[in-house]
Amino acid sequence: ATLVVSVQPAHETYAVAYEGGWAVVSEDLKVLRLSAEQPQDIAAVTGLEASAPAEGQPLQVAQADKLEALQTLQAAGLEQLTAIDMTSLSEVSAVYAGRVKITFGTMNDIEYKCSWAARLLLGEDDSAMIGEHETGTLDVSHRTQDGKGQAIWRAGAI
Numbered sequence: 001a002t003l004v005v006s007v008q009p010a011h012e013t014y015a016v017a018y019e020g021g022w023a024v025v026s027e028d029l030k031v032l033r034l035s036a037e038q039p040q041d042i043a044a045v046t047g048l049e050a051s052a053p054a055e056g057q058p059l060q061v062a063q064a065d066k067l068e069a070l071q072t073l074q075a076a077g078l079e080q081l082t083a084i085d086m087t088s089l090s091e092v093s094a095v096y097a098g099r100v101k102i103t104f105g106t107m108n109d110i111e112y113k114c115s116w117a118a119r120l121l122l123g124e125d126d127s128a129m130i131g132e133h134e135t136g137t138l139d140v141s142h143r144t145q146d147g148k149g150q151a152i153w154r155a156g157a158i
Contacts, residue, residue: 047087105141
């Protein structure tokens with residue numbers, strides 16, 4: 001009989017502030033390390049504060065609704081987020097690839113809003129509506145009267 005153990009390394013995905021520094025967490029929200037300085041190459045999550053983080057342990061927060069919102073945003077599949085602002089769950093936003101601020105508004109229909117933003121940013125078969133070097137703000141928080149997503153693009157600095 002053979003036992004095969006497969007190990008996947010955890011990747012630093014988010015930086016979450018806590019009293020005294022930053023908790024660097026993996027995609028599955030396990031604390032990988034603590035840092036006195038804000039890490040520069042991973043997505044900083046503002047508006048969410050870690051409670052007594054400990055390396056190797058799951059991220060603990062006082063605001064369970066915000067942690068759930070982060071998990072929902074993560075599960076929606078929009079990758080290359082470089083910052084996430086969850087200060088208010090009625091005004092959630094994120095920065096994509098350091099060049100496009102995406103305004104989601106509330107967490108209602110966040111999966112739809114993320115897929116809508118991804119279609120506009122990435123397109124299908126290179127049909128992105130927003131060029132890969134453009135900067136600006138993409139607001140996907142609105143819907144038309146018939147319920148379809150309505151995106152507003154404002155080119156410029158974020």
